[in-house]
Amino acid sequence: MPQYTPPVRDTRFVLEHVVGLDRYANVDGFAAATPDTVDAVLEEGGRFVAEVIFPLNQSGDLEGCTRHDDGSVTTPAGFKEAYQKFVESGWGTLSAPEAFGGQAMPHVVSTAFQEYLISANMAFAMYPGLAHGAIAALVVKGSPEQQAKYLPKMVSGEWGGTMNLTEPQCGTDLGLIRTKAEPQPDGSYAITGTKIFISAGEHDLTDNIIHLVLAKTPGAPDSSKGISLFVVPKVLVNDDGSLGDRNAVSCGSIEHKMGIHGNATCVMNYDGAKGWLVGEEMKGLAAMFIMMNAARLGVGLQGLAIAEIAFQNAVQYAKDRRQGRALTGPADPGEKADTLFVHPDVRRMLMEGKAWIEGLRALCLWGALQVDLEHNAGTEEERQLAGDLIGLLTPVIKGVGTDKGYEIATNAQQVYGGHGYIQEWGMEQYVRDARIAMIYEGTNGVQAMDLAGRKLAQNGGRAVQAFGKLVMEEIAAGKQDEATADFAARLEKAAGELQGATMWFLANGMKNPNNIGAGAVPYMHLVGLVAVGLMWLRMATAAAKLKAEGQGDAAFLDAKLVTARFFAERILPDAGALRRKIEGGADAVMALPPEMFAAA
Amino acid sequence: MPQYTPPVRDTRFVLEHVVGLDRYANVDGFAAATPDTVDAVLEEGGRFVAEVIFPLNQSGDLEGCTRHDDGSVTTPAGFKEAYQKFVESGWGTLSAPEAFGGQAMPHVVSTAFQEYLISANMAFAMYPGLAHGAIAALVVKGSPEQQAKYLPKMVSGEWGGTMNLTEPQCGTDLGLIRTKAEPQPDGSYAITGTKIFISAGEHDLTDNIIHLVLAKTPGAPDSSKGISLFVVPKVLVNDDGSLGDRNAVSCGSIEHKMGIHGNATCVMNYDGAKGWLVGEEMKGLAAMFIMMNAARLGVGLQGLAIAEIAFQNAVQYAKDRRQGRALTGPADPGEKADTLFVHPDVRRMLMEGKAWIEGLRALCLWGALQVDLEHNAGTEEERQLAGDLIGLLTPVIKGVGTDKGYEIATNAQQVYGGHGYIQEWGMEQYVRDARIAMIYEGTNGVQAMDLAGRKLAQNGGRAVQAFGKLVMEEIAAGKQDEATADFAARLEKAAGELQGATMWFLANGMKNPNNIGAGAVPYMHLVGLVAVGLMWLRMATAAAKLKAEGQGDAAFLDAKLVTARFFAERILPDAGALRRKIEGGADAVMALPPEMFAAA
Secondary structure, rough: OOOOOOOHHHHHHHHHHHHOOOHOOOOOOOOOHHHHHHHHHHHHHHHHOOOOOHHHHHHHHHHHHHHHHOOOOOOOOOOOHHHHHHHHHHHHHOOOOOOOOOOOOOOHHHHHHHHHHHHHHHHHHHHHHHHHHHHHHHHHOOOOOHHHHHHHHHHOOOEEEEEOOOOOEOOOOOOHOOOOEEEEOOEEEEEEEEEEEEEEEOOOOOEEEEEEEEEEEOOOOOOOOHEEEEEEEEEEOOOOOEEEEEEEHHHHHHHHOOOOOOOOEEEEEEEEEEEEEOOOOOHHHHHHHHHHHHHHHHHHHHHHHHHHHHHHHHHHHHHHHHOOOOOOOOOHHHOOOEEEOOOHHHHHHHHHHHHHHHHHHHHHHHHHHHHHHHHHHHOOHHHHHHHHHHHHHHHHHHHHHHHHHHHHHHHHHHHOOHHHEEHHHOHHHEEEEEHHHHOOOOOHHHHHHHHHHOOOOHHHHHHHHHHHHHHHHHHHHHHHHHHHHHHHHHHHHHHHHHHHHHHHHHHHHHHHHHHHHHHHHHHHHHHHHHHHHHHHHHHHHHHHHHHHOOOOHHHHHHHHHHHHHHHHHHHOOOHHHHHHHOOOOHHHHHOHHHHHHHOO | OOOOOOOOOHOOOOOOOOOOOHOOOOOOOOOOOOHHHHHHHHHHHHHHHHHHHHHHHHHHHHHEEEEEHHHHHHHHOOOOHHHHHHHHOOOOHOOOOOHHHOOOOHHHHHHHHHHHHHHHHHHEEEEHHHHHHHHHHHHHOOOOHHHHHHHHHHOOOEEEEEEEOOOEEOOOOOHHHOOOEEEOOOOOEEEEEEEEEEEEEOOOOEEEEEEEEEOOOOOOOOHHHHHHEEEOEEEEEEEOOOEEEEEEEEEEEOEEEEEOOOOOOOEEEEEEEEEEOOOOOHHHHHHHHHHHHHHHHHHHHHHHHHHHHHHHHHHHHHHHOOOOOOHHHHHHHHOOOOHHHHHHHHHHHHHHHHHHHHHHHHHHHHHHHHHHHHHHHOOHHHHHHHHHHHHHHHHHHHHHHHHHHHHHHHHHHOOOHHHEEHHHHOOHHHHHHHHHHOOOOOHHHHHHHHHHHHOOOOHEEEEEHHHHHHHHHHHHHHOOHHHHHHHHHHHHHHHHHHHHHHHHHHHHHHHOHHHHHHHHHHHHHHHHHHHHHHHHHEEEHHHHHHHHHOOOOOHHHHHHHHHHHHHHHHHHHHHHHHHHHHHHHHHHOOOOHHHOOOOO
16 A cells, blocks of 8 residues: 655755745745744645545545436545545645635745645545636635635635536547537626536536636627636636535536546536626636646646656555665565665666656746736746746646656556556556546647747747756856756756757748748657756755855765766756757648558 | 457468568478368468457456455456457467477467457457466576476466566566565475565456566675576365465555556555565576567567557548548549548548558567577578567567557547547547657657667677668568669668668767667667568568569558658658757757756
8 A cells, every 4th residue: 555755845846946945035025934934834734635635545446436317426435525625725725825715825835735735635636626726816806706706715715616627528638618608687707618538527516616717698609709708607706605406517426537536527517507608708728827837737747746646656666666686786684675766677667756856846836936926926027037937837747747747656566566557556547647637728739839839939029038048057056066057057957958949940830830840849858958057057066065164965966966967877868859840840740641651 | 449450461461471480391390281271271260350349449448357355356247258268269379388288389389379369459469478478488488397387287377377576666677676585394385475466366257377476595795686486376286286385475456547458457465475586596588588588579569559450440431431522623523522531631641641651560470480590490590680679679679569459549549530539439549549659668768768768789789780781681672673773872871871870870879888778779679660661571571572473462562661761751751850869969868957847
């Protein structure tokens, strides 16, 4: 049976030395995030998820969700009680606005907690996770009445929330939406259509579920420009806040999926359900992107979080399981075999996991800081810089975080050998759960196009220039210090490959946009290497400095330095290959006509 | 619902132009493999598996196997009837020796058929597949009496067969085996112990199952040198060939696994079961490797075969599904959206699939030819060369074939977006099925060590030198022809990286064997790139020649040339990164003490 220990020490190191939480005390919300408060969130929050949520992960996978004939859905045994405790303890309200009952902590702090929650039970975490997306949209786009009516109970967790985008004929291409919104005399709309793949669309955890639904009003353009966003409660809410009639929305079926069995993925049928416009008519896409950007960062975090839990268990298995002998001679001559840990390839897989996980944790938390700064930094210049950086890196955090999450979970399973393939050991669940994160909230190919085809050129390339400047400044500083000079030089080489690839896109993208499309995924991974490399440079710099000052746990700091070296020697070399693939361009990728793909 | 079309045209192209079947007419068995016979095997065999075996794949996954209280195991509905047809039609006997009722066709022909069978239904294919390993061991190591008693009915498929190696405490490290074999007065042995992860260990397809079991005789050394191999029939066989008493071996439970649900993975309990020594006492490891080498090639083929079926369906989905518009402007202006095929990243994933699948098919079939030549070529020199090549490449075919199989299946699932995650579309099953192939018959890390730690240095490096010579000769020839010169130059660069990595191992492996262990997996993939690259050079050369001569289907030949170019431009660049990772050596991989892996 898997175990879970929240990586509190590492989170704290990142918050202190990569994010530099103490530098932002002048930013809204950060004053409240004192070291003591943050420690309490990490310690207590970590303990809560490990004790209450984690024990339901494997049983939830095994049991899954059940839809009953009346359309109601039951979550796995224990979920309802655990969710009740989650709501009572307030763990879902960390960074929500005070005006609606939240604790108004920085996003970076709640992100740290979110990682733990997802590691403990990804399927469970998605119930409050989806609600957070809906909350974000209502906070920005909802009318004061809508906010007053829905947000307090959504923030507290008493009510759930969902995002309803996908339809059978319409996934990435939201212009194809068919769901209709007919205006009614009372100012509401009658929503009719079928939405699929709705995570947490129906369940028994809350009394009400507030659906945010994309639909088209009569006469709206037949494209993504014609989409509007509506709030459609499962149960209508009376003016006094009490629950009224059941709305005409129901769960038609739940999907049988590869993983995240504990989360109900629903087909939702809207049969003239009562809904209200959120924001302006035909501006639904912009409102949707508020949910979507938050959700994408959350999905990137899922990649990290699943990698962490799978990795932790693989480390433990490698310590416990004895098989074979070290290549350098018996490590434990008194035993019949050495532990798996002596085998260099096992160690390689675990080091890859460690290097990516700690690097991605830093990137996710630093990214969350940018979200805070984008909204709350003191100057327009700071807000713009933060917005540029997180805009550029959101698809990277989502795409690279989840690709690596799957790879690390797969490697962790591999450490177990045959036992990794068997249900009871729990590792195969992590691989199955991790898989969806590469697909939903925009497939990783869509993320890559958002980066290479959209974010790169926005505002004359301002974001990628700002990112490049930051990277080169920190590399220059890193090269000055003996302890980080080798790492900085290797990162500089990778950054040079990225610069070369960016120049290649500039030179060849106009000629043929397929040159960008064909290189987009390698480019996303190249940016990911440099961004995570930047995080490792910061961690190595901090570790070397603390060591020199005789502060901190020397073994922990040494581990940071060794892992940074591993990242530089064994992971950064991919940068050159990625650039060469990008520079291969679209010709060979696009040359073959569809009918010639089948070799049969 | 997935579909399957056997890739007969491509198999034929490989047999003709990469394997060069007609050049070996003087080798035992090849005379019978006339073009007409081979065509009939491919056409009829392909039709048989598509019509009879494939329809049971998804239902078999859903239903799985059932163990009853009496220890008997029922396979999924339809398996028994389909297996009966499989036996009656003789598809399992293609390359088995004539003396035991086989058709004595070359191994390369039966390998072509095996690919189709596995694509159609991997879990089903494992039942005859496991028997083949047991047959191989008995053919080489069995006594004439054992051969006469067991082989005819195993070859015909009337009886099944298994390999019993693994025990709870003992996976890769066979020295840890505890199963005991006590000699009995009648010359038999009483076998007692527990074996786990026994594929096809118990089922309802055959009247008898012939288990080959590793165990230790009294006083045998407590290491892999003390292992003997025994034949242990489920039902004892009388001297007249009729079935006698049930032996004391039974299935204690079946595993709940991530995939291959249609195949029963059994815990087998031996309670003083009657067994007979196969070959010499304490030479069980050598006998086991006969099964193992055949099995490893078969598992590599599983990687290819699952990739093929997943790829075929992703191609079809990309043709059918409309979502978004081409970056270069609407491709189908009359439709509301273009097909997925217009999107460069979808095309990239499919081209990667095509390039690896066709390259691996060539490598698997060319490898099977080496198996034939190793045993049946006319001269000792030819037999030695073939044995060297297939010895070197067996871990590569297994390790790279299955790593790529999983990656391609994952990408094929990705093409489906959210639908790929849903059971009914069938794609997630391919990913789950493909995953086991990276683990069993020696994890891919074990394969890599077999290659880098064992095969590389054997006979003074004779095999890797022979392989390098072959590659460089064909590159030199390829550079002479304008049509292949660019490909050959790019392959030469990759081959140079491989040579550099090999030299680095030679220079640094003696100093510290962990330098080999830490680079073994990248090295295996580097050899895989060059080996598959060699196959593409052959295919491109043949395609260019046929085109110049005005022979063959021009579109098919063009597709070969485009795909070769894709392989060179978009896949071969990994060679440099792999070499640099290898040259990173063991230091950063091994530096961190086990207790410092957890960041918590």
